[in-house]
Amino acid sequence: xxxxxxxxxxxxxxxxxxxxxxxxxxxxxxxxxxxxxxxxxxxxxxxxxxxxxxxxxxxxxxxxxxxxxxxxxxxxxxxxxxxxxxxxxxxxxxxxxxxxxxxxxxxxxxxxxxxxxxxxxxxxxxxxxxxxxxxxxxxxxxxxxxxxxxxxxxxxxxxxxxxxxxxxxxxxxxxxxxxxxxxxxxxxxxxxxxxxxxxxxxxxxxxxxxxxxxxxxxxxxxxxxxxxxxxxxxxxxxxxxxxxxxxxxxxxxxxxxxxxxxxxxxxxxxxxxxxxxxxxxxxxxxxxxxxxxxxxxxxxxxxxxxxxxxxxxxxxxxxxxxxxxxxxxxxxxxxxxxxxxxxxxxxxxxxxxxxxxxxxxxxxxxxxxxxxxxxxxxxxxxxxxxxxxxxxxxxxxxxxxxxxxxxxxxxxxxxxxxxxxxxxxxxxxxxxxxxxxxxxxxxxxxxxxxxxxxxxxxxxxxxxxxxxxxxxxxxxxxxxxxxxxxxxxxxxxxxxxxxxxxxxxxxxxxxxxxxxxxxxxxxxxxxxxxxxxxxxxxxxxxxxxxxxxxxxxxxxxxxxxxxxxxxxxxx
Numbered sequence: 001x002x003x004x005x006x007x008x009x010x011x012x013x014x015x016x017x018x019x020x021x022x023x024x025x026x027x028x029x030x031x032x033x034x035x036x037x038x039x040x041x042x043x044x045x046x047x048x049x050x051x052x053x054x055x056x057x058x059x060x061x062x063x064x065x066x067x068x069x070x071x072x073x074x075x076x077x078x079x080x081x082x083x084x085x086x087x088x089x090x091x092x093x094x095x096x097x098x099x100x101x102x103x104x105x106x107x108x109x110x111x112x113x114x115x116x117x118x119x120x121x122x123x124x125x126x127x128x129x130x131x132x133x134x135x136x137x138x139x140x141x142x143x144x145x146x147x148x149x150x151x152x153x154x155x156x157x158x159x160x161x162x163x164x165x166x167x168x169x170x171x172x173x174x175x176x177x178x179x180x181x182x183x184x185x186x187x188x189x190x191x192x193x194x195x196x197x198x199x200x201x202x203x204x205x206x207x208x209x210x211x212x213x214x215x216x217x218x219x220x221x222x223x224x225x226x227x228x229x230x231x232x233x234x235x236x237x238x239x240x241x242x243x244x245x246x247x248x249x250x251x252x253x254x255x256x257x258x259x260x261x262x263x264x265x266x267x268x269x270x271x272x273x274x275x276x277x278x279x280x281x282x283x284x285x286x287x288x289x290x291x292x293x294x295x296x297x298x299x300x301x302x303x304x305x306x307x308x309x310x311x312x313x314x315x316x317x318x319x320x321x322x323x324x325x326x327x328x329x330x331x332x333x334x335x336x337x338x339x340x341x342x343x344x345x346x347x348x349x350x351x352x353x354x355x356x357x358x359x360x361x362x363x364x365x366x367x368x369x370x371x372x373x374x375x376x377x378x379x380x381x382x383x384x385x386x387x388x389x390x391x392x393x394x395x396x397x398x399x400x401x402x403x404x405x406x407x408x409x410x411x412x413x414x415x416x417x418x419x420x421x422x423x424x425x426x427x428x429x430x431x432x433x434x435x436x437x438x439x440x441x442x443x444x445x446x447x448x449x450x451x452x453x454x455x456x457x458x459x460x461x462x463x464x465x466x467x468x469x470x471x472x473x474x475x476x477x478x479x480x481x482x483x484x485x486x487x488x489x490x491x492x493x494x495x496x497x498x499x500x501x502x503x504x505x506x507x508x509x510x511x512x513x514x515x516x517x518x519x520x521x522x523x524x525x526x527x528x529x530x531x532x533x534x535x536x537x538x539x540x541x542x543x544x545x546x547x548x549x550x551x552x553x554x555x556x557x558x559x560x561x562x563x564x565x566x567x568x569x570x571x
Contacts, residue, residue, distance in 0.1 A: 002235055007035075030063065033063050042217040096142060103133075123143040157502060158193065165197050168240060179203055181200070183197065184257040200250070201245075251297050308545065337556050343355055391408050411435075449484050470506050482511050522549065523555050
């Protein structure tokens with residue numbers, strides 16, 4: 001069995017356990033094991049044969065025994081018995097963004113619904129509204145969730161594709177025969193989701209590169225193998241395409257396959273106006289070739305500055321490049337601190353000391369601990385009393401360092417009426433206050449907009465966290481009036497977060513650009529819930545770059561003193 005097949009079975013077991021009402025930690029254990037199996041860089045069968053299943057993070061004794069049976073027999077009795085209890089169509093209901101395990105069980109047991117299509121039909125017929133705990137609004141939300149499900153594509157989340165592409169690039173660039181290498185397509189442009197993973201290589205010995213590529217440990221099967229092109233399927237189910245060509249044509253090929261389509265069309269129109277034709281192989285003028293070994297050559301021949309890949313969406317970047325007024329985009333190295341991190345004080349997996357040491361190792365000057373507050377319903381959500389206990393630990397840790405400082409913040413829940421989870425006298429004790437919405441995201445446009453803007457008028461609220469509340473591929477953005485959000489942000493001096501979790505990337509790039517145009521202050525934050533979670537900052541920076549953000553647009557590119565003065569200067 002392939003890694004993806006094994007992981008899919010574990011994911012389905014987790015879903016069925018939740019529908020059954022088993023304790024949540026049991027389902028979480030299966031889901032964590034599945035996540036780690038998907039991210040393995042080698043065949044799980046090899047690990048099994050070596051007797052090292054328990055070395056996979058999240059695979060304890062019980063799950064290892066299940067995997068042993070599955071990999072040895074090709075079937076798992078426990079899984080099959082669960083499927084006899086819970087029909088697969090009921091599990092499929094969980095793909096509806098607004099349907100959780102309890103609702104799926106209710107729809108199945110009360111109405112006998114056993115598929116998404118049956119739920120859709122019942123919702124249209126008004127049969128869900130009288131079920132316990134539902135109602136007309138819930139019925140409407142379920143129907144909207146099904147419509148969102150129909151609109152989904154099979155595109156790959158950026159956070160899944162980017163680490164895979166980096167691993168392959170690192171493996172191939174170590175070959176002496178590889179002169180240049182890069183990811184291409186929407187992945188290089190760092191879009192929220194991508195199609196297949198494309199890798200381009202410049203080499204005079206393509207056969208050597210091809211041999212190495214198809215033999216990578218992460219490769220499950222080879223779909224295509226030619227002299228300069230290969231396509232493989234990885235153990236995690238992703239497809240990766242490799243192209244190898246002579247170095248003299250690499251620049252034009254990289255430009256072409258990076259895209260976007262509309263950007264490339266606009267470039268070709270510029271070329272035609274200059275009496276040139278442009279393709280992936282370079283330029284032609286009156287039958288004579290002009291080769292481009294470097295990507296910069298393509299843009300310079302067209303009389304413009306090189307355009308960073310994140311901007312290539314035909315949104316004015318070509319005109320800006322011609323006029324020499326492209327933005328100096330923010331870099332990961334510009335970030336001086338992370339303003340939104342969770343610890344074991346609420347729902348995080350790392351202690352204060354562990355998270356702080358990791359932040360210091362990344363070269364940060366400061367870190368904002370922003371654990372959740374109690375009304376969100378999270379176990380160990382902070383009360384005012386626990387907040388003061390946490391402050392004592394932060395002060396003890398701060399005495400360790402002269403070059404680094406932990407700031408105490410909190411991610412305070414914005415309640416349904418726009419009030420906050422803590423009173424002003426508690427908020428005033430915090431260094432940084434992040435206000436966010438986690439529930440009631442399906443409220444009407446006027447209601448949810450008023451809810452957030454009311455919080456922004458509170459003088460203690462410094463930052464609005466992940467304002468749209470979207471989870472890419474799972475939950476659509478709320479109906480929030482973003483123009484009104486940004487207008488109020490300017491009026492009140494409230495900072496708007498660019499959440500770096502790749503499944504969020506909220507604000508999105510279009511709203512980031514609009515925010516910058518009208519003078520809104522932005523913060524790029526990891527929203528990390530673990531030590532490794534600090535590493536998602538690169539996705540937030542990439543998203544900000546897609547929104548044309550420069551370092552001066554981002555508050556956490558400032559030194560600590562300047563950051564604090566800026567936050568305290570809120571109107």
